[in-house]
Amino acid sequence: MTRRAAASPVIVAAAGAAGGLTLYALGHTLWYGLEERGIALAFGILIAVGELARWGGRGAPGAVAREPAPLGAAGALAYALLGESGGAPTHHGVLQIIAVVAAATLAGAVPHVALGRGPSLDHLIRRILTVSFAAVCFQPLYNSGELQELVGLGPWYALWLVAVLVFTALCDAVLSAVLTRARTHWPYGPLLRDELRALVGIGSAVGATGAVMSLAVAVAGLWALPVFSAPLLLTQLAFRRYAAVRTTYRQTITSLARATEIAGYTPSGHARRVAALSCAVGRDLGLSEADLTVLEYAALMHDIGQLSLVDPIPAGATALLPPADQRRIALLGGAVVRQTGVPSDVAVVVERQADPYRDQPLTARIVRTANAYDELSRSAGPSGMLTALERLRLGTAHDYHPEVVESLSRVVGRGV
Template identity: 55%
Template sequence: MVSTEAVWVRAVRLTAAALLAAGLGELVCDGPADPVTAAAFAAVIAIGERVRITLPGDREQTPIGTAAALAYALLGPLRGLPTSHGVLQVIAVAGLGMVSGAVPPFRTPDPARVDAVARRLLTVAFAAALFQPLYESGALDRADCTGPAYGLFVSGIALLAALCDAVLAAGLHRARTGLRFAAALGDELRSLLGIGSAIVATGMLISLLAAEMGLWALPLFCTPLLLAQASFRRAAAVRATTGQTIETLARATEVAGYTPPGHARRVADTACALGRVLGLGTRDLALLEYAALMHDIGQLSLVEPVPCGATARLPQDEQQRIARLGSEVIRQTGVPRQVAQQVARLADPCRRPDGSEDPTLPLAARIIRVANAHDELVTLARQRGLPAPAGRLEALELLRLECGDRYDPRVLAVLSGLGRGDGRPRA
C-alpha cells in the first residue's frame, strides 16, 4: 500500500516534470522571447543553485537562484519596454537554470535535491501563473495598476508564492522525516521570516527595479543576498561545532564507565522518534537530541557508578540531584540554555502533590525520562539473557506500572506504537 507521503512526493515530481516538459516544448517550437534576458536569468539561477545552503533539519535552500527565478516570474517592463515571455517560458528558463545548477554532470541526482528543485519550480510556476496572464493581457493597465498599486500587487503575489513554497516544503519534509505536517509547516514559516523574507524581498525588488535599470538589477540586488548566505554558512559551522562538542561530552560517561556503550545515542534516537510523533519541530528536535545525549552527564559526580548506569531505579531525590548537577555542567558549555533547563527537570514527577498534571514540566524532559528508562530496562533484560522482543515488552510493562507519576502516559503510548513499528499510540 502506497503511503500518503509517497503519493505527495510523486505528485510534486510529476507535476514539476510535466510543467517543465510543456515549457521546454514551447521554447523549442516558438523560440525564446528576448533571449538575452532569458539567458541572463537562467545563468543567475544556475549559479544560485551551485551556491546553495543547508538549513537546520537538512532543509536545502538556494537564496540567489530562488530570488532570480521569482524575479523572472514577476518581471513586467524591462528598461521601460514591455516583456512577453509568458508563463511557460518562465517555467522553462527557471527549470533549465535549476537543473543545470543542481544536478552535477554524470552523477545520479540525490532524491532530496530532486524534490527541492521540483518544489522551487512549482513555486515559480505558481507566481508566474498569477502574474504573467494579467500583465500580458493588459488587465493591469486597464485597472490603472501603476506606481504604488503595482508594487503592492507584485508584493502580494510574491507573498502568496512564498506561502505556496512553505506548504510544498512542509509536505516534502514530512515525507522525508516523518515529522507532523503542522510542525513541518511551522518550521517552514519560521524560515520564511528569516532567509525566506530576504529571498522574497530580493526577487520582488529585482522585478520592480528592472523596469528602470534593466538586467543590472540582477547583480546589484543578488550581491547582498550572497553576503547573507555567508552569514548562514558561518551559523551552520557553529551548529556543527556545537554538535561535535555535545557528542564528545555525551561519551564522557561511557569512557568513565558510568553508562553502557551507546546508551546516550540510543536514548537520543528514541527521544527524537518520540518527539517527531508528538509534533516537535526541527529546532525543538535538535534541542531534544542535545539534552538526550547529555542527560547522564551528572553521573560524573557520583563516587561509585550506578550498576549499568541505571539511574531510573534510584530514589527520586537522588535522580533529581544528578539531573541538577548535570544541568549545571551543561550551562558552562555554551549549549543553548533550553538544553540545561530540560536536563534539570528530567527527574521531576509528572504530577503535583494534589494529583494534577504539572504544566511546567517540559515535554522534552518527559520524553527523555521515558526513553532513558526504557533503554536501561532493555539493557538489563538483555544482560539476563532475554531476547530483544521480550526485553522490550517487559520494559514497557514495567514503565506502565509507574505511568502517570514518573512517566507521561502520552509518551508511553507513543513508545508502545513505536515498538509495534507504526509510530502511533495505542487506541
C-alpha cells in the first residue's frame, strides 16, 4: 500500500489556480448574468451528459488515467471555440465559458461522487485550465473582430480552430504529465511521451469532435449538437466495452496466477505484491504503458512454473535456489504461459527471469529483483526491508542489475 504524503506544491498551485479561476468566473457570471442562456444551457447539458457517461478502465497498478469523459471534454472545447450559432454571432466571454463548463462538469459528476467513483482532482484541474486556455486563445480575438480580419470565415478560420485545438491538446498533455509527476515522482519524460501518444487516439477524437461541433453549430444552430455528439458517444460506449474486456482479461490472469498460492506453492499475496513492486519500479525507470502491461502480467505469473514441481519449495522462495533450478522453473513457467493465450512477450519475461542479468531484458530484470525482494524481506522479520535491500546490493555482481536495485530502493522508500 502506498504511504500517504503531503500534497505537492505543484498540485496545490494548479488546484489553487483552477479553483480561483472557477470561483471568479462563477461569481462574475452570477453577477452579470448569462449571455445567450439557451446556448449556455444546451452546452451545459451536453457537458453534464458527457460526465454522466464517463468511464474508467483499470490497467497496470498506478497506470495513468486517460480522458474518462470524452463527450464532456469535446462539448467543453466546442463551447470555448464557439463564435456563432445559426449564423448569429455569440457574445459569451471567457469567464462565462469557464463558469458553464465548471458547473456542468460538477453537476454531471455528482452521481459518480455519490457512488464513490467521482472524477479525480487532476481531471478537474485539467478540464478547467485547458478549456480556459482554448477560450483565451479564441474568444477575445473573435469578439473584437480581429480574428475575422486576419483569417476571415473560410478555410483559414477552420485551420485557426485546428491550431488552437492542437496547442490546447499539447498544453493538456504537458499539464497531465506535470501533475502525475508531482503526485507519483515518476520520471517526467516517459509520462509526457505516453500522454503525447494518447493524443493520437482518444485525444484526436475529442479535439476533432469539438472543432466540428463549433463549426456545425455556427451554421446549423444547436440542432447540430446531438447529431455530432452521437458518434463520439457511441465510440465512448465501445471504449467502455473494450475496457471491460481488458479488465476481465486481467482478472483472469490474476486468478491463474493465484493457482500457485491455492496449491500451497507460494505464500498468499506474493504474486500481487511482486506485480505491484514491478510496476512501480517500471514506472520509476520510465517504461511505456505497453511495457508496463507486459511487466504486470509477467510478474503475476512469474511463479507459475512451480506447479510442475513434485515437492513445493519451502515458502516458495525461488530466489534461494541454485541457478540451474531457477532456470528450469522459469522455462517451465514460460511453457505454461504460452499455453494460456497470453502474449508471447509475457512468456519471454517469465522464461528469462532466471538468466544472468546482463543477458536479460529490462522487464525480466525487474521481475527477478522484485521477486527476490519480496521473498527476502518476508523471511528476514522486522528488519526485512533493510536486510533484503542489503542482500540485493550484494548480489549486483551477477544476479541483480544495480540500476534496478537502486530503483527498487527508491520505490520502497516511498512506501510502495
